[in-house]
Amino acid sequence: MPEIPVAAGPEVRLHVTISEGSGTRTLLVVHGGPDWDHTYLADPLLGLADLRRVVLPDLRGCGRSTRGLADDQYTPDAVVADLTVLLDELGATDVDVLGFSYGGLIAQRLALAAPRRLRSLIIASSSVLPVPADAFAGWAERDERRAAEAAVWSDAAFDGPELTRAAALAGAPANVWRPDALAEYRRRLAAVRFSAEWMRSWRAGTLPSARPEDAARRLAAADLPILLLHGRQDMVFPAALAEEAATIIPAARAVVLAEAGHMAHVDQPQAWSAAIRAFLI
Template sequence: MDRTSVVEVGGIAQFIREIGPDEGASPPLVVIHGGPDWDHTYLLPGLMPVSLHRHVILFDMRGCGRSTRGLGPDGYQPEFVVEDLSQLIQALGHHTVDLLGFSTGGQVAQLFVESHRRLVRRLILASTTAYAGGDHYLVGWQEYERRLQIRAPRPAWAECRHGEGDRGVRGTVQWALDAAPIAIWDLDRLDEYLALLEGVTFSGEWLGPFREGRLHAWRPTNPEQALRDFVGPILILHGAQDMGFPVQVAQRLHAAVPATSLRVLDQAGHMAHFDQPQAWSSAVLDFLGG
């Protein structure tokens, strides 16, 4: 199954995509993408193998992809995404779900279990952090410094998007291109990664409030306590060579919340699901009991 639909929740038209077998005895796996001005599609390399065994629900956050945009400067806050998701889960008729949050979406997932922990059976925090900062872990890493000097080749699709009138979209696309050499680990696959980005429907809705300092925190005030209070199992899934959120933040969280499981994938950067799709999807399925 691979079907898309639009669900109205709280005045927001939420674009969703469901892949995998029809719903069975296990709860669906709901996925929160990162960005936030991206959509869900860049996560498919890791999630398509998962969908061979599990029902997976992806959605585009408000202001992203094919969900409602144009909500104005007061329409974008992390807690709004949390409530959108709560209403979406209920609108789809689910009493409990497994939840995977990737990067920024992993921080939203922490907010979600803080306020809606009864809706979540198992939680996966992928390529994300529970902490502010972390750049100090990158100091002295020669490979990181080298990659900061690399400029990804500009694909034709990026030139087309740069011609669009939305300055925010152009800014998001430029950020994605600039970050590409540090987002993945195997630079021989850089063209393949850029081809993946071609399929992303970028937006710029969150960029303005971010630059203006209007956004609230993406994480709970005390994320360690919020995760200790969550009674379900938690998997921290991270790339050993992550240059976005260095692996030390994953190790720190695992030490602070001993009930968590930690899986670190070697030869994998921030986009660990792209670098190591089979190992990444196997870790997800093993944790979910698939």
């Protein structure tokens, strides 16, 4: 698990987990949060090591990567620059990229910034299209499941990484659809090294949007194979947007898993992994 320098002035080093296996091409995984780390995605992605060298970095400010930067150093563009250098340092070309949740927005930016570096793009539990304000209108169960997390964010008793952790734990019933998957998800959360570096500018309203402008049209023009992988009961990004994006982008296809929420890889790990494996072969 090396630490790889990707920027100077100020110096940024990314902590990276790299799979051991027979895969020679690279699958770069961009985690969400962003104040999380990559560990909640390691299973089942490390199980693809027979197909790809799986590379899971902690983004700047996250996990075991460099923290303590000025707030204006935490931006989507800075992360894209970090990941581009990381690929250079690893000698990775013709790369498959998987972005999860917030990381799905970053992955789109990377694909648009360096389309010739990518072989394919997997957008998991995220969205190419903007989420309409009324996307979840009338979904009472979502309101009930998300209430506990909303209460944590407004509770002055929490601050810093403990706020990020408390919100993640409170939001577990909203992010995992199947009750029998909750214990496994909470086990994963217990191992995440949460931070609060990105939170400051996010709460202040100064964090630049990670969503690329006019992403659907631009990704269609890039003619890059895209898998839109989603849970039907996702309460963060509506599954219908993945299906709609697949009708707009000729090289994209949507796989929407039943009985799966935002953390579809926890709700339906075998089906989620199988969809990725079929796409990469």
